[in-house]
Each structure stands twice: as C-alpha cells, then as structure tokens.
Amino acid sequence: MSSLSIYNSISRKKELFEPLTPGYVGMYVCGPTVYSDVHLGNCRTFISFDMMYRYFLHLGYKVRYVRNITDAGHLEGDRDEGDDKFSKKARLEQLEPMEIVQRYTLGFHKVLELFNTLPPSIEPTATGHIAEQIEMVKKILHNGYAYEINGTVYFDVEKYNREKPYGILTNRKLEELLENTRDLGGQEEKKGRLDFALWIKAKPEHLMQWPSPWGMGFPGWHIECSAMSKKYLGNEFDIHGGGMDLAATHHTNEIAQSQACNHVNPARYWIHTNMLTVNGARMSKSAGNGFLPGELFTGNHPLLEKAYSPMTVRFFMMQTHYRSTLDFSNEALQAAEKGFRRLWEAYENLQKFAAHEATAADTALDSNLQQLLTGMDDHMNDDFNTAKVLANMFEIVPTINSMRDGGIPANAISGATLQQLKDYFKNYLEQVLGLRAEVQQDDGRLNSVLQLLVEIRKEARAKKDYATSDTIRNRLTSMGIMMKDEKDGSVTISFA
Ligand code: AMP
Ligand code: ZN
Numbered sequence: 001m002s003s004l005s006i007y008n009s010i011s012r013k014k015e016l017f018e019p020l021t022p023g024y025v026g027m028y029v030c031g032p033t034v035y036s037d038v039h040l041g042n043c044r045t046f047i048s049f050d051m052m053y054r055y056f057l058h059l060g061y062k063v064r065y066v067r068n069i070t071d072a073g074h075l076e077g078d079r080d081e082g083d084d085k086f087s088k089k090a091r092l093e094q095l096e097p098m099e100i101v102q103r104y105t106l107g108f109h110k111v112l113e114l115f116n117t118l119p120p121s122i123e124p125t126a127t128g129h130i131a132e133q134i135e136m137v138k139k140i141l142h143n144g145y146a147y148e149i150n151g152t153v154y155f156d157v158e159k160y161n162r163e164k165p166y167g168i169l170t171n172r173k174l175e176e177l178l179e180n181t182r183d184l185g186g187q188e189e190k191k192g193r194l195d196f197a198l199w200i201k202a203k204p205e206h207l208m209q210w211p212s213p214w215g216m217g218f219p220g221w222h223i224e225c226s227a228m229s230k231k232y233l234g235n236e237f238d239i240h241g242g243g244m245d246l247a248a249t250h251h252t253n254e255i256a257q258s259q260a261c262n263h264v265n266p267a268r269y270w271i272h273t274n275m276l277t278v279n280g281a282r283m284s285k286s287a288g289n290g291f292l293p294g295e296l297f298t299g300n301h302p303l304l305e306k307a308y309s310p311m312t313v314r315f316f317m318m319q320t321h322y323r324s325t326l327d328f329s330n331e332a333l334q335a336a337e338k339g340f341r342r343l344w345e346a347y348e349n350l351q352k353f354a355a356h357e358a359t360a361a362d363t364a365l366d367s368n369l370q371q372l373l374t375g376m377d378d379h380m381n382d383d384f385n386t387a388k389v390l391a392n393m394f395e396i397v398p399t400i401n402s403m404r405d406g407g408i409p410a411n412a413i414s415g416a417t418l419q420q421l422k423d424y425f426k427n428y429l430e431q432v433l434g435l436r437a438e439v440q441q442d443d444g445r446l447n448s449v450l451q452l453l454v455e456i457r458k459e460a461r462a463k464k465d466y467a468t469s470d471t472i473r474n475r476l477t478s479m480g481i482m483m484k485d486e487k488d489g490s491v492t493i494s495f496a
Contacts, residue, residue, distance in 0.1 A: 003016070004055075004059070007323060008269045024063075025063045027052075027063060027237075028225070028237065028241070029046075030068065033085065034070065037108075038111060039283055040290065040293060046067075049065075049271075051386060051433060068123065068125065069123060073220060084200075116436050129227055134219075137153055137219075140261050151216075154191070154196065157256065169255060178193055199212060238268055243275065244272040245275065245282070251272075276328060291304070305330040308333050311340060315336050315433075322386070339394070346400040347426075360412065366414055369421065393428070450481070457491075
C-alpha cells in the first residue's frame, strides 16, 4: 500500500489514500464545456489531474479515469432562462450544435496533446447519455426530492437539507447560503431560492431537445456528471475532481443528486485544483482575460512579450502546488523557461554518465543525494507536491553539472546511487510530471549571434589576428556549425 495522502475538500484535511478496491482507482474529473476554446486556466486544471493520473499509474494502480465532455445544457447560474450555450452559439454561427461540439472537442484534444496529457480511459458526452440522466431524474422524483412544474424538474434543496447537509462540501449552513441568494434567478416558478433544475423544458425553437416523461427538454448541467460517473464508476467511487470554482454549486449539487438517488455520497475523496489568475483575477471566459493556448505558443496576444512553448507552460504549472493559486506573468514564464532548460540539460547529461559498480568515495555526498531522492517520493505522497519535487531536483542539478565538468569525480557517488539518480530523473520528469524534450525553436536570435561572430572574425582577419579568427571557426565547427569562406568574401553558415 502506498503512503499517499490527499487533501480531501469534503473533510478539509489530508487523508491517507485508501481506494475502495485495493490496487484500483476510479477517478472522475469534470471536463470542458465545448462551445468555445479552452483557455489556459482550464488547461491548468486538466494538467493537474493528468499529473495525478500519471502518479497513480507510476505507483502501480490500475486507473479508470473518466473525464466528460459537456456538450449540452450548460447554463451559467440560472440566468440563461432555459437557453443553453450550445443552442445560442449554433444559432449565432448558423451551424448545427454538433458542429460546434465537434470543432471545440477536436481543438481541446489537440491542445491537451501539445501539453502531453494522457487521454482519459473514458470520455463520455452529455448528449450521449440522455437516457441515463432521465432515469436518474425519475428516481430522484420517485424518492421525493424533486418536483415538476410546467415541464421543468427542480431539485428540492430545502427538503434534502432536512435530512442531509446540503452545504457539506464547502462547510456552509443552508441559512447562510439562503442569505447569499437573494432572488429566484429569474425562475419564479421554483419553490426555493436554492432549487436547481434537473431537467429543463425547451422552447419550440431550442435546437437541442429530447423527449422525456415531462415533455421535450434538455438536462440541467449538474445531472450529467452524476449520471455518467454512476454509469462508469458505480454509485460510490474513489475520486471526484475539478476546479475549485465547481465546489460551491456544481459539485454540491452533484452530491445532493447522487445522495437523493443512490443514498450515498458518490466520491470518497473530493479534489479541487486552484485557479490560474491574471493580475490576481481568475482567468475566465466571461472576464475576457483568458489566453488561448494557441496565442501563448505563438506569442500572438497584446499581453505576451514572446511565445512560450507547451513544455515551458507545463513546467511553470508543475512548479506550483495544485492547491495554490498561480498568477500568470511574462517574468514568471521566462523564469520557468530558463529553469526547464537548465533541468532538462542536467537530465540529458546525467543519462550519458557511464554506469559503474564502485562504492561511494564521498559518502556524505552520496547519502545527501539519497535523501533528496527519497524526499521526492515523500513530497509527491504529501498531496502531490510537485513544487517540492522540482525543488529537490534543482538541488541535485549542481552535482550533476560538476560531475559533467569533472569538478566532482565519477566515483564520488556509488554505482547504485548513480543508477537511482538516472531512474528518478527519468520517472519523475517524463512519467509523473509529464514533461518531454522540446525541439528548441529558433526565434532568430541564434542567427543574430552568428552574424555577430562573422563580423568579429572579419575584423580579426583584417588586423591579421588569425589566432582569434581560427578559434571562432574551430569552436563553431566542434558545435556542428560550419562557417565557410566563399571566394567573393561572403561567409556561408551550415549546420551538421
Ligand atoms: P468549464 O469549461 O468552464 O466548465 O471549465 C472546465 C474546467 O476548468 C473546470 O474544472 C473549471 O473548474 C476549470 N477552470 C475554469 N477556470 C479556471 C482557472 N482560471 N484556473 C483553473 N481552472 C479553471
Ligand atoms: Zn461535472
């Protein structure tokens, strides 16, 4: 059994991870709403869960990772008055709603592939599970926790709260929640201010609608996750996750629905990732401060000083614990770019060191390295603390660099420690943190530096300083960069 502790937002403390079935993990993560492109904030959440998924696999668990696609019925708050985002967008762009869904689902997959995330085991869609959602609504009605008015079915929050604490996930009492919700959100037919729709009656012009026992309509947003997690992971499973912004409403409603239907809290561990912010404000579609990953990779955005590669961005995210906020800035990304390059170079050099069988000549150094390596496991087991894992790796980098430069002899550390170093760096960087080598993009600066060298060499030759001009050419040749003097006095540069 592993000694992994996870911060469980429902108990508000770290708990030892004990899966329902030893060796197996069932994990459900709320996926994207595909009526527009995902922004970098959304990506932070999916990359954080990818890291957790990877760590479970690294620990040897079999994982069923379910991440849904919300392609119907997403209403933000209750103010959309029965018009879902997909229908709205489809009407505006004169497209089939499914064309919208297809376009943004493909874009989402492409972006997550660039960030090197692993695909989930199952990626169910809301529109593909209408029957399951209707079944669940029927059962909740049958159990007495919902009521129907004019073809819309509402969940009765106050009735539910008389038996089970509705605000359990965010530790709020119903009275508090009621105080903060002043009106009925434009839906006067609801009985209670906190009641939410399980099924919504569709107006005749609504593009996506399905027959149900309550007439033509479409599902409320929250019911899809309850129905799909039940179908693929069972009434009770190990982990349910999403961004922190989902806890107060979406996940709170999911717990209430699942309890009302199956009489059990669906997930044992509730994990919430913190927000990516821009100048302290949450990055969101509605605030208009959302960078699209494509804008980041090309640098094509007024707030970006340059382009940043997908691995720089992933590394930037891994340097902060998933439960801390992470503020986006050019300085922070440029620091991450340098840090990633430095760490990756050390990793590549480390893999080239020749294996040996000797014992350690410097036992203090050897045991210090051992401690830093086992410390990486401890940090990861302490609620996936990737920030501290990377800090340990950076502590090891100077030793690797000195070993490469000959400052520390190869036999200073034992053959076993050297092998462990290689394995830990590979496993953590590639398997767990999900980083990969990047082809460095030439942004034009290399070319400028080479032109500068051509000029310095030309000046040296003019002064008959052939030693300097030869040194420049020979050093470049040893790096695989050929400088050829042409008959007309020009210089051609080629790469080996
Ligand atoms: P949405 O497509 O809006 O339903 O969001 C998809 C996921 O991204 C959800 O888990 C959200 O909690 C998460 N999310 C939204 N905004 C941010 C943000 N600024 N930082 C991190 N995660 C976010
Ligand atoms: Zn969900």
